[in-house]
Amino acid sequence: MAARERLLVIGGDAAGMSAASQARRRRGPDELEIVVVERGWHASYSACGIPYYVGGVVDDLDALIARTPAEFRDRGIDLRLRTEAVEIDLDGGRVRIRSLDEGGEHWEPYDDLMIATGADPIRPRLPGADAAGVHGVQILGDGVAIRRVLEEEKPRRAVVVGGGYIGLEMAEAMVMRGLEVSLVDAADQPMGTLDPDMGAIVADAMRGIGVQLHLGEPVEGFDASPEGRVTAVRTGSRTLPADLVVLGLGVKPASGLARDAGVETGPTGGIVTDRRMRTRAERVWAAGDCVETRHLVSGAPVAIALGTHANKQGRVAGVNLGGGYATFPGVVGTAVSKICDVEVARTGLNEREAAAAGFATLSVVVESTTRAGYHPGAAKMTTKLIAERRSGRLLGAQIVGRENAAKRVDGLAIALWHGMTVEEMTGLDLGYAPPFAPVWDPVLIAARKAADAVERDMRSGS
CATH class of the missing domain: 3.50.50.60 (FAD/NAD(P)-binding domain)
Incomplete structure (x- = not known):
């Protein structure tokens, strides 16, 4: 019988616990021992929910916790809270661990190391x-x-x-x-x-x-x-x-522990990985806010701290650690937020980012309503599209509006993902009913205006 291997995970939130969980689904405790060290009091929680807990929108702290330590232990994952990794020894295949409550230190060996140290607030x-x-x-x-x-x-x-x-x-x-x-x-x-x-x-x-x-x-x-x-x-x-x-x-990648050990970091400060979330150090993986990834529109390395990316990257790493095959292709920079009743969304590049990436751009800004104008609850929203001159390829989008405005960015993110032009977007078959959208959805209106701007620019020969 083959000897049991050992996976050591540094960081017990989105990326780390996703990786541990996926690896466990594919390899049982008799085949793979999984140890997770987390320096905080909590693991596997929604950091994005913190402002809503502070504001009282969410009253129960436990509602922000996806799984408890006991649930992970029942699945054969040894989750150790208030335990900090302070040094990685790549040559020795071990990590020096400190107990934050008791103060002692010791070395933990690994066969595979998963770094999910997250981000540090500035x-x-x-x-x-x-x-x-x-x-x-x-x-x-x-x-x-x-x-x-x-x-x-x-x-x-x-x-x-x-x-x-x-x-x-x-x-x-x-x-x-x-x-x-x-x-x-x-x-x-x-x-x-x-x-x-x-x-x-x-x-x-x-x-x-x-x-x-x-x-x-x-x-x-x-x-x-x-x-x-x-x-x-x-x-x-x-x-x-x-x-x-x-x-x-804002935050910056918490990559210092890895960098000090000799794991390569990139221009963003994040850990460099391949599409399978492997670092350039042997049997060392990384995922989440501590890594950098590729922006699919600009092609540049970026470090974007979002739970969506962390969970996906952690899952990819865990699948591979468990003997499967998965890849993380990159991001388009989609994000949404809400300030009281005002919703804000963006995806792709803004004008400054597009110019820095070498694109010549055209932009349009369109005001519309979230529902048919005659329907109760119709609210104003402003949509901005940024397209590449000549080709008309969509480069970025921004939305600010009231209820039901922000999630329209998802359709725009899909268009970016597939490299669509604004002309192609005018034919998208989007859902329509008066409670949900005008007969011309704001996304389609903006795409049509952007396509018109691209055509005028072509005719002018500028």
């Missing part, structure tokens, strides 16, 4: 950034800590630093909790992944729910009380009193 190196009351938002424990502050300390004023997805969603959560909320961003618009004209619509929506926006103002520091608790956020233009500060400055 924290500014500014005076006062380590003051009590300044919170990052990355793991479920962060959300638990912020909600505890809201419920026990009853803060009145919150300042959110950063206008990306997490920053805006956390600003909404603070509004829902009844706080006075200010949002500070060094950029001139929130949602920097959108073009400025679409970002302006989001900014108006934020002001509409009572968030004070201070854009184009880099944070210079944080004031704290003698006891070390944050009291204000300072920019070059103002000082904003704060009982609570939430950092929403």
